Amino acid sequence: MYKRIDRNANRLKRRYRIRKIVSGTAERPRLAVFRSLNNISVQLIDDIKGHTLLSASTIDKELKSEVKNGSNVEAAKLVGKKIAERALAKGMKVVVFDRGGYLYTGRVKALADAAREAGLEF
Numbered sequence: 001m002y003k004r005i006d007r008n009a010n011r012l013k014r015r016y017r018i019r020k021i022v023s024g025t026a027e028r029p030r031l032a033v034f035r036s037l038n039n040i041s042v043q044l045i046d047d048i049k050g051h052t053l054l055s056a057s058t059i060d061k062e063l064k065s066e067v068k069n070g071s072n073v074e075a076a077k078l079v080g081k082k083i084a085e086r087a088l089a090k091g092m093k094v095v096v097f098d099r100g101g102y103l104y105t106g107r108v109k110a111l112a113d114a115a116r117e118a119g120l121e122f
Contacts, residue, residue, distance in 0.1 A: 015101030022098050023047045029054075031083070031095040031122065033111060035102055039070040042083050042111060044095065054090065056083040076107040080114030088119050097122040 024030025029044040041057035056079050057063070058070030063082060067075045087095065102108045116122070 011101040013101070018098060018101060022096055024096055024098075026053075028094050028096055029092060030098050031115070031120070032098045033100045033102065033108055035100070035107055037071060040076050040079055040107055040111065042079055044083065044087060044092065053092070054083065054086045056086060071107075073107055073110040076111040077114040080111035081118045084115045084118030084120045093119065094121045 022030060024045050024047045026046045026048065029046050032043045032045055034041045034043075039058040041055065041059070043052050044054040045052050058067050058075045058079060060082070063075075063078055066078060069075060087093070097112060099108050099112075104112070112122075
C-alpha cells in the first residue's frame with residue numbers, strides 16, 4: 001500500500017534535531033527562518049530570555065512596497081539584507097543561523113547569502 005510522505009512532519013523532525021544544538025544568546029542571537037508558501041520571515045532571538053530582538057519579513061511595511069511576490073528568491077534576498085541592516089544598527093554582528101528544518105537551498109540559501117553579504121557573520 002502506498003504511504004503518503006508528510007513533508008511538514010519530516011521538517012519538524014529536522015527542526016527539533018537542529019534546535020537541540022543551536023541556541024541564541026544576547027551577544028550571539030539565533031537567526032531563525034520561517035518560510036511559508038507566500039512569504040518568508042526571519043527573527044533574531046535571544047533563547048536565554050525568550051525574547052525576539054529583531055525581525056524582518058516580506059509582510060513588513062518597508063519591504064511590502066519593494067516586493068511583488070513574497071515567495072521568490074529575490075524577496076528572500078531583500079529580507080536577508082534588511083535583517084542584516086537592522087542587526088548592524090543595533091550592534092549585533094555575529095549570529096547563529098537556524099534554517100528551521102528547511103533544506104539549505106533556494107530561498108533559505110538566498111536569505112543567508114544576502115545577510116552575509118550585508119555584514120552578518122555566521
